Amino acid sequence: MEELPHVLWAHRTMIKSSNGDTPFSLTYETKAVIPAEIGMPTLRTAEVDLAQKNEALGINLDLLEERREEAAIREAKSKARMEKYYNSKVKNTSFKLGDLVYRNNDASRTEDTGKLGPKWEGPYEVTEALGKGAYKLRDRDGKQLPRTWNVSNLKKCYIHKM
Known part of the structure; x- marks a missing residue:
């Protein structure tokens, strides 16, 4: 039970091959900060200007719909590619009356x-x-x-x- 939050975090922050993005970034339009980065100072967390960060987040949220649409298009292309591969392996067979x-x-x-x-x-x-x-x-x-x-x-x- 203790591992569940870590597994869910890993799932939400892994790049999906179908759309080329993470579920976290498609939801919040920003990269996730892993829990290890919060506990220790890193360049990414130490050099944050909150006023500028909030302004950047606002701009990112305005562009979020566009990124989601692009991800949906990439996912549709991926599904079409998988469908084409699957259908290439299927044999069409049909029988006539009397066969x-x-x-x-x-x-x-x-x-x-x-x-x-x-x-x-x-x-x-x-x-x-x-x-x-x-x-x-x-x-x-x-x-x-x-x-x-x-x-x-x-x-x-x-x-x-x-």
């Missing part, structure tokens, strides 16, 4: 096949595409499966229809 697919055995949880059991079961036929990667399936006997299946739990089956 044969295998379904993931872990997702179906019909039976525990153990470590050496099959990972995929099927083939199943896609009977309906519901949008956003959801599909209705039917087995080889023509029996409709009771729920929808997400594309992440399906993979294309490359055998000919019988």
Whole structure:
């Protein structure tokens, strides 16, 4: 419990990579003075002219909104960069009606096949595409499966229809 204030202080005074600034400086428009600097005299704390400091703080507070907007723009750019990286790794997969697919055995949880059991079961036929990667399936006997299946739990089956 004694360490919590120090952890919070460190969090508020660390530069965030997403916006290039500290939460403390975006709130108060000034650099934070660490507790160690308050206890011992340093150039930063010893040579402070309070009248000039208050005037500078007033000017900084006037410019605070502009700095916050710049930080928001940098953060949006950072998020767009992360999104672009993530989306470059995603494989777009879709199935048409009548396609044969295998379904993931872990997702179906019909039976525990153990470590050496099959990972995929099927083939199943896609009977309906519901949008956003959801599909209705039917087995080889023509029996409709009771729920929808997400594309992440399906993979294309490359055998000919019988």
